[in-house]
Amino acid sequence: MNAALQQMTEPAMPLLTVEHLTMRFGGLVAIDDASFVAQHREITGVIGPNGAGKTTLFNCITGFYKPTVGRLTLAAADRPPMLLEQMEGFKIGQQASVARTFQNVRLFTGMSVLENLMVAQHNKLMRASGYTFLGLLGLPSFNRAERVARDLAVHWLDRIGLTHLADEPAGSLPYGDQRRLEIARAMCTEPVLLCLDEPAAGLNPRESAELNTLLRSIRDELGIGILLIEHDMSVVMGTCDHIVVLDYGRKIADGSPSEIRSDPAVIRAYLGEEEE
Amino acid sequence: MADTTMEKRLPGEAVASKAPSPLLVAVKETIFTAVLVFLLGVLMVGFQTQAIQGQYLSFVTRFDDVLWAVAIVPIGRFLLALDRQGQSWPALIVGGLAFLYFFGAGSTGVMELDVYKTLPLPFEEAMVNVIFGLGALLVFGTAIKSLRTAGQGRRTLPAREAAEARRANFARRLSVVLGPVLVAAAVVLPWTPWGDRQLVDSLVLVLTYVMLGWGLNIVVGLAGLLDLGYVAFYAVGAYTYAKLSTELGLTFWESLPIAGIFSAAFGVALGFPVLRLRGDYLAIVTLGFGEMIRIVLINWQAFTGGPNGIGSIGKITFFGFPFERKAAEGVTTFHELFGLQFSGSHRVYFLYYVILVLALITNFATIRLRKLPIGRAWEALREDETACRALGINPTNTKLTAFAIGAMFAGFAGSFFATRQGFVSPESFTFIESAVILSIVVLGGMGSQVGVALAAILLIGLPEALRELALYRMLAFGASMVLIMLWRPKGLLSYREPTILLHARNKKPMVSGTVK
Amino acid sequence: MEYLLQQLINGLTLGAIYGLIAIGYTMVYGIIGMINFAHGDIYMVGAFQAMIALMIVGTLGISWVPLQLAIMLIVALVLTAAYGWTVERIAYRPLRGSTRLAPLISAIGMSIVLQNYVQLLQGPRPKPVAPVIRGGFALTGSDSGFVVQLGYLQIMIILLTVALMTVFAYIIAKTSLGRAQRACEQDRKMASLLGVNVDLTISQTFIIGAALAAVAGMMVTLYYGVNDFFMGFVAGIKAFTAAVLGGIGSLPGAMLGGILIGLIEAIWSAYFSAEYKDVAAFGVLVLVLIFRPTGLLGRPEVEKV
Known part of the structure; x- marks a missing residue:
C-alpha cells in the first residue's frame, strides 16, 4: 500500500481503539485491562489459548456484553468516532457498521441462502420501503432498492461460489459453505469492521486456503478492517498484518506475525512453562 | 407366522439372544394396561356424584362401564403389542371386526346418537360404541400400516429426510392448487x-x-x-x-x-x-x-x-x-x-x-x-x-x-x-x-x-x-x-x-x- | 394489624396450595422445557378423586378423621398419578423432539379433553363437600375486638405442605431418581448416553407432579368445600404464574412464588378489591419479568454467543 494513498484517506485515528477493557462475570475476570488498536485496511488477529477471553472480547465489541470497565472507540473514515461500549447491541451493527460471525455458525437455517443475505441488508431496505408503508404499495423506488440489494447478494454469492445454491435452505448446506455464507452475510451489511470468530474451525486445508484468499481480497479491495479470532495458525500467519495475544484475559503480546512467532511470553502461554 | 416374524427383524435384533418372547412382552403390557385403566376409571367413571339440593353429595355407581373398559382396552393394547412385534394379522382381523361391530351391525349405530343427547347421563351406550369403535379403527389402521411397510426395516435418515422433502413438496403443490x-x-x-x-x-x-x-x-x-x-x-x-x-x-x-x-x-x-x-x-x-x-x-x-x-x-x-x-x-x-x-x-x-x-x-x-x-x-x-x-x-x-x-x-x-x-x-x-x-x-x-x-x-x-x-x-x-x-x-x-x-x-x- | 395477620394466614394457606401445583409446572418445564398446560386439570382431577374418595369413606362408615384423611390422600395421590402418567404417555411422549409448539398445542388439547371428560362423567354443576375439619385456634386481638382465626385445617395444610416439600427436596437431592432428573434437566442427550433412562425419568417427573397436584386438590376440596370441572384452569394459570415468578425450573422458587401469589391475592382482596385480585397477581408477574426476567430464584441466564 503506498504512503500517498494512506495519507489521503486514512484519518489520524486507528479504526478500533480498545482501552483498558475489563469484563467481569461475578468473580470471574474474563478480560483484564486489555488495550490494543486495530488499523484500517489491516487484518488484526486475536489469538490465545482456549478460555483466554477472545470471544468475550468480540461480544464486548459487538455489544452483546457491556464491558465492566474500558473504552472502545470506532473511528470510521466517513463519520465521527463512536464509543461502542455505550451503544445498545443492535445499534453497533446498524450505526457503527460493525459486522460479525459466530464461533458456532448462526445462520437463519430455515431461510434460503439468498434470503440470509437479504436480511443482512435489512436497515437499508427498511428505509427504501418507507418503513413498510411504501413497500406495501409496491412503489418503483422500493423495487429498485430491492434489485440493488439482490445484486449485492449475488455478488457475494459469486465470490464464495454458492450462486447455484441460492434458493436452498441455508441449513442444508455443508458446514464449510455455511461458514463462508456467514462471512458473506456479514459483508452484505457493508461493514467498516468485520469481526470473524474462528472462521476456519472445521474447514479442511483446501477450504482454509480459500478462506485466506477471501479475507485478503476483502481487505485489499474494500479496505475495511478485519478482526480475526483463529486457532488455525496457517490462517493467522497467512493473513494477519498484526496480532494480539491474550492469555487469561490479559494481553501478553502485540505485534507483527514474525514478532509474535518469536515472543517468549507467547511461547510460554502456548507450550507451558518449562520446569527446571 | 413365526417365520415371517424372523424375516422382519433387523439382523442385529435377531442375534440378540435373550430377548423375551413376543407373547410374554405383549401379555405384560396388557396386564399393565388393565391395571392402568382400572386406576383411571375406578373413581372417575365408577362413581357419579350428584349434589342433592346443592347441599351434600350422593352417588350412583357405574361399575359396569369400568369393567367394560378394563376388559376391552387391554385387548386393543395386546393386539397393538403383537403388531409391534411383527404379528399384524390378529390386529387387522380383530380390529376390523370390532370396528364393524361397534359402528354398525350388532348394536345401536352412531347414526342414532341424537336419541341420547337429551339424557343427563354421559357415556351412554352409543357413545361407548363410538369410543370403542374409534379405538378399534386405530388398531385396524396400525395393522394396515405395519403390513404395508413390512419388510422395509427401519427407515434410514436420508430416506426420512427425502420423505420429509416429498411431503413439503406435496404440501406446496397442494397449496398452490x-x-x-x-x-x-x-x-x-x-x-x-x-x-x-x-x-x-x-x-x-x-x-x-x-x-x-x-x-x-x-x-x-x-x-x-x-x-x-x-x-x-x-x-x-x-x-x-x-x-x-x-x-x-x-x-x-x-x-x-x-x-x-x-x-x-x-x-x-x-x-x-x-x-x-x-x-x-x-x-x-x-x-x-x-x-x-x-x-x-x-x-x-x-x-x-x-x-x-x-x-x-x-x-x-x-x-x-x-x-x-x-x-x-x-x-x-x-x-x-x-x-x-x-x-x-x-x-x-x-x-x-x-x-x-x-x-x-x-x-x-x-x-x-x-x-x-x-x-x-x-x-x-x-x-x-x-x-x-x-x-x-x-x-x-x-x-x-x-x-x-x-x-x-x-x-x-x-x-x-x-x-x-x-x-x-x-x-x-x-x-x-x-x-x-x-x-x-x-x-x-x-x-x-x-x-x-x-x-x-x-x-x-x-x-x-x-x-x-x-x-x-x-x-x-x-x-x-x-x-x-x-x-x-x-x-x-x-x-x-x-x-x-x-x-x-x-x-x-x-x-x-x-x-x- | 390483626386483620393483616388474618390475611397473612389465609394467604399462606392459599399459597401453599399454589406452590404444590407450581412444582409440577416447574419440574416439567425444567426437564422437557414445555408448559404442561393440562397440569391445572390434573389438579382438578385430583380434587375430584379426593372428593369421591371422601364420599366413599363416609358411606363405608369410617368416621375417624385422621383415617378418613389418610385414605383420601393415598387414593387421590395414586389415582391422579396414573392420570399424570397417562397424559404424558399419550399426548407428550410421541412429540418429544418435535417443534416447540407441538407439545404445547397437544397439552392445550389435553386440558380441554380432561375438563370435558370430568364434566361428562361428573356433571357440570359444582359439587359441595361437607367440611371434615372444623374449628381452630382463636388468636385474640387485644383491643380492636377482631379475632384472628387460625383453623386446624389451615395448620394441616401448611404442615402437610412443609412435610411434602421436605420429602421432595430429599428425593431431588439424594436419591438416584433425583440425580437422574437433574441430569436430564442439564442435558437429556448426554444423560441418556450415560445410561439414564430418560423416558422413565420424565414419566416419573409427571407422576410426582401429578401426585403433588392431587394433594393440592385434596386440600382445596377440604378448604373451600366445592369442586367443579373448570376449577383447574384459573388455579393452573396462577400456579404457573407462581412458577415463573419464583424462577421457572427452580423448586424452592415454585414454592416461594406460590406463597407470594397467595399472599398478594389475599391481601389485595382484603384491602383493595376482590374482583381484581387476579389482575394484581398477573400485574406482579409482569413487573417481575420485566425487571428480573429469570424470576426471583431463577439462575440468571448468561447469553452464549
Whole structure:
C-alpha cells in the first residue's frame, strides 16, 4: 500500500481503539485491562489459548456484553468516532457498521441462502420501503432498492461460489459453505469492521486456503478492517498484518506475525512453562 | 407366522439372544394396561356424584362401564403389542371386526346418537360404541400400516429426510392448487343450491376464525412470538365498535378502521414492556394480559356493562342502506334499493361476503408483508434473534410491528363479531378462544396460509356440522387437537416458500437432500 | 394489624396450595422445557378423586378423621398419578423432539379433553363437600375486638405442605431418581448416553407432579368445600404464574412464588378489591419479568454467543 494513498484517506485515528477493557462475570475476570488498536485496511488477529477471553472480547465489541470497565472507540473514515461500549447491541451493527460471525455458525437455517443475505441488508431496505408503508404499495423506488440489494447478494454469492445454491435452505448446506455464507452475510451489511470468530474451525486445508484468499481480497479491495479470532495458525500467519495475544484475559503480546512467532511470553502461554 | 416374524427383524435384533418372547412382552403390557385403566376409571367413571339440593353429595355407581373398559382396552393394547412385534394379522382381523361391530351391525349405530343427547347421563351406550369403535379403527389402521411397510426395516435418515422433502413438496403443490380453489368456492357458494342460510351462517363463523388465524399467524408463524392472549385484541376491537356504536352512533364502516387502530395501539402498549422476554415467558405474560382484559371487562361495570356486556350494537348496513323490513323515515333499505323482496337472509349473505373480504385482505397483506424487509426480519428473528442483533436489526421494534399488525387484524375481526352479534360480553373472550386460534395456526402448519384456512374449517366447521355430538363436542374438539398434533406435529400443510428466488423454481427440484 | 395477620394466614394457606401445583409446572418445564398446560386439570382431577374418595369413606362408615384423611390422600395421590402418567404417555411422549409448539398445542388439547371428560362423567354443576375439619385456634386481638382465626385445617395444610416439600427436596437431592432428573434437566442427550433412562425419568417427573397436584386438590376440596370441572384452569394459570415468578425450573422458587401469589391475592382482596385480585397477581408477574426476567430464584441466564 503506498504512503500517498494512506495519507489521503486514512484519518489520524486507528479504526478500533480498545482501552483498558475489563469484563467481569461475578468473580470471574474474563478480560483484564486489555488495550490494543486495530488499523484500517489491516487484518488484526486475536489469538490465545482456549478460555483466554477472545470471544468475550468480540461480544464486548459487538455489544452483546457491556464491558465492566474500558473504552472502545470506532473511528470510521466517513463519520465521527463512536464509543461502542455505550451503544445498545443492535445499534453497533446498524450505526457503527460493525459486522460479525459466530464461533458456532448462526445462520437463519430455515431461510434460503439468498434470503440470509437479504436480511443482512435489512436497515437499508427498511428505509427504501418507507418503513413498510411504501413497500406495501409496491412503489418503483422500493423495487429498485430491492434489485440493488439482490445484486449485492449475488455478488457475494459469486465470490464464495454458492450462486447455484441460492434458493436452498441455508441449513442444508455443508458446514464449510455455511461458514463462508456467514462471512458473506456479514459483508452484505457493508461493514467498516468485520469481526470473524474462528472462521476456519472445521474447514479442511483446501477450504482454509480459500478462506485466506477471501479475507485478503476483502481487505485489499474494500479496505475495511478485519478482526480475526483463529486457532488455525496457517490462517493467522497467512493473513494477519498484526496480532494480539491474550492469555487469561490479559494481553501478553502485540505485534507483527514474525514478532509474535518469536515472543517468549507467547511461547510460554502456548507450550507451558518449562520446569527446571 | 413365526417365520415371517424372523424375516422382519433387523439382523442385529435377531442375534440378540435373550430377548423375551413376543407373547410374554405383549401379555405384560396388557396386564399393565388393565391395571392402568382400572386406576383411571375406578373413581372417575365408577362413581357419579350428584349434589342433592346443592347441599351434600350422593352417588350412583357405574361399575359396569369400568369393567367394560378394563376388559376391552387391554385387548386393543395386546393386539397393538403383537403388531409391534411383527404379528399384524390378529390386529387387522380383530380390529376390523370390532370396528364393524361397534359402528354398525350388532348394536345401536352412531347414526342414532341424537336419541341420547337429551339424557343427563354421559357415556351412554352409543357413545361407548363410538369410543370403542374409534379405538378399534386405530388398531385396524396400525395393522394396515405395519403390513404395508413390512419388510422395509427401519427407515434410514436420508430416506426420512427425502420423505420429509416429498411431503413439503406435496404440501406446496397442494397449496398452490387449493388456495385459489377454496377462494373461488367461497365466493360462489352462496349462489349454489347448497348455500342455504344456515350453512352460510356457520361459514361466517368459520371465516372469522380463518381471519383470526391469519392474523395470529403473523405473530406466531412469521415472527415466532408465542401469543396466548390474542383474544384480548379481538375483545378490544369488539368493545371499541360496541362503544362507538352505542355512544357515538358511528356505523360499522366508520368504526372499523378506528377499532383496528385502537387494537394495534393496544398491541404496542402491551407489547412494549414484554416483548424483550423470550419464548415461554412471553406466552405466559400474554396469557396473563388476556385474562386481565377479560377481568377488567367483567368488573368495569360503568364502561363495559360488566358480565352482561353491551347490547343493541348497530347492525351492519349495505354501505349505509340497512337490512331491515322497514327503515326510518327517509332511509332506503337494502331490498328497496335493489327492488327485492325483503328477506332476513340478505344480511347473513352480506355478512358472509364482508368477512370473506376482510379475511382475504388479511391474507394478501400477510403475503405481501412477507416479501418486504420487515417480513424477512420477522422470520429471521424467529430463526435466530442473536444473529439478527449482530446484523443491526432492532429486535424490539421488529417484534412490536408484528404484534401491532396482528392485533390490528384481530381488532377488525372483533368489530365484525360485534356487528354480527349485535351484542358483546366478556364470555366471548375467554382463554379458550386464544387457545383455539393458536391451535388453528399450529395445526395448519406454521406460516402456511392455506393450512391455516384448512385447520379453521376442520376445527370450527366440523364441530359446527356435528352439532349432534352435543355434550361430546368439546371432548371431540380437544381430542382432535391432540390427535392432529400426534399425526402431523408440524401441522397439516407445512412448507416454506422462499420470499425471493434467484433461479426459476422449475429448474431445480426442491429436495434439500440433493444438495452436497 | 390483626386483620393483616388474618390475611397473612389465609394467604399462606392459599399459597401453599399454589406452590404444590407450581412444582409440577416447574419440574416439567425444567426437564422437557414445555408448559404442561393440562397440569391445572390434573389438579382438578385430583380434587375430584379426593372428593369421591371422601364420599366413599363416609358411606363405608369410617368416621375417624385422621383415617378418613389418610385414605383420601393415598387414593387421590395414586389415582391422579396414573392420570399424570397417562397424559404424558399419550399426548407428550410421541412429540418429544418435535417443534416447540407441538407439545404445547397437544397439552392445550389435553386440558380441554380432561375438563370435558370430568364434566361428562361428573356433571357440570359444582359439587359441595361437607367440611371434615372444623374449628381452630382463636388468636385474640387485644383491643380492636377482631379475632384472628387460625383453623386446624389451615395448620394441616401448611404442615402437610412443609412435610411434602421436605420429602421432595430429599428425593431431588439424594436419591438416584433425583440425580437422574437433574441430569436430564442439564442435558437429556448426554444423560441418556450415560445410561439414564430418560423416558422413565420424565414419566416419573409427571407422576410426582401429578401426585403433588392431587394433594393440592385434596386440600382445596377440604378448604373451600366445592369442586367443579373448570376449577383447574384459573388455579393452573396462577400456579404457573407462581412458577415463573419464583424462577421457572427452580423448586424452592415454585414454592416461594406460590406463597407470594397467595399472599398478594389475599391481601389485595382484603384491602383493595376482590374482583381484581387476579389482575394484581398477573400485574406482579409482569413487573417481575420485566425487571428480573429469570424470576426471583431463577439462575440468571448468561447469553452464549
